[in-house]
Amino acid sequence: MKIAVASGKGGTGKTSISASLVLARPRVLAIDLDVEEPNLSILLGCAETEALSVTMPSAKIDGSACISCGTCAKACVYGAIAWLGGGIPVINGSLCRGCGLCSRVCPPGAIFEEEQAVGEVRSGKCGGISFLEGRLRVGSVNTVHVIGETVKKAETLGASDWVMDCPPGTACPVAASLRHADMALLVTEPTPFGRSDLEGMLELTADMRIPSALVINKTGIGNVPLEDLCRRFGTEILARFPFSRSAAECGARGESPFKTDAGWAETTRSLWSEIERRFS
Ligand code: SF4
Ligand code: SF4
Known part of the structure; x- marks a missing residue:
């Protein structure tokens, strides 16, 4: 299954969720398509060993x-x-x-x-994890081309299960990433801004006919309801990660809370079970 982890807005914790999903299932191919600011490899603790130029x-x-x-x-x-x-x-x-x-x-x-x-496709392995990273050259605007080349490289590796960390927003780069996905896992937060951008993402995935599900991150940071959006777009909330200072500190150190927070790790495992229940 090819899972696109996306969010309408930046800062929802999309990459933390992507890294946690990979750390919980190291056999999946980790792909960083957030080519303007790739950082999935940092949270995974992996360093690239190869870089191919994208022209x-x-x-x-x-x-x-x-x-x-x-x-x-x-x-x-x-x-x-x-x-x-x-x-x-x-x-x-x-x-x-x-x-x-x-x-x-x-x-x-x-x-x-x-x-x-215009960019690079970097790759590496660590702790049983294989990862690919698209990286846009500073000053270039050819984001979609670098995303396309990264996905082409992924297709040569033969892995049947992918976790793609997508760019934020609802514009061409995220659409270029979603088109390769079997399902979209939309990470949001219960704030007015989070709800507004989530609505845009739900419209985009519905237009592209890609099944979606939600992860609410930082529960407790706001109380904006999201259930009505789920009903309107026929989607489900699969997991809720509470707002915590320790998770924020992990992010600031460039680490995944999956490695240090037992509750976070348990919620991630439960999220995998829910994804498989609904989408396999
Ligand atoms: S200005 Fe005219 S001749 Fe010169 S490169 Fe452009 S189209 Fe060609
Ligand atoms: S028309 Fe503009 S974008 Fe297209 S090749 Fe020429 S300079 Fe580049």
Whole structure:
């Protein structure tokens, strides 16, 4: 089973839950798809042993062939080409998505493409755990491409069970992660902000027809009801992790509370049982 651990908002404890699920079942493949800020390996206590570069095409202009018509700048919907009404346009390689449109519309064919590094897929093993980590290069905007390449690498490893730590939010990066999942485990907190972003995630998973279930983390930090959302979207709350100072301190030290908090570990094991009861 491929489980996507996601949350509408950051800071709900999504990565703590992902790490705990992996630590409770080390045979699952741990995949960090939060490529703008990957930190699952830290909570697992694993260090990478291999890194593969992720590249994609980036547009370049042959200044000797350019006739300064500005067509390319008008065509690029990503705003990657700056042209001030004369001279040779300037391409911002960090913003280029490698779509190839500018080279197709350039009248003299002055635009060509070169591969540029946009990130890495890192991998490693520790304590029986295999993990993969997508990591976006600083300054690059090609998040979805790095996520796609990380998943492609995962597919070559032959593991039937995955825990994917997804990016926060409800935009393209999380949709690009969810599309590889059999179910989405949505981590939220009982606060107004948590409820609002959870609703967005439930709408997204419903639109993508991905079965979902909830984990409420930090119970006691707020009392905003979430049960009505469960009824509306036909989903269930599978586990509740109480807010605790010790769990917060673990996170601050870069450790998983699964290793130090017996109650947290027990709730994680129970969560696995609930996932298997409902989704296997
Ligand atoms: S390849 Fe696409 S994104 Fe890159 S500069 Fe050309 S039109 Fe813009
Ligand atoms: S479309 Fe081609 S020729 Fe026109 S400004 Fe861009 S690079 Fe130069």
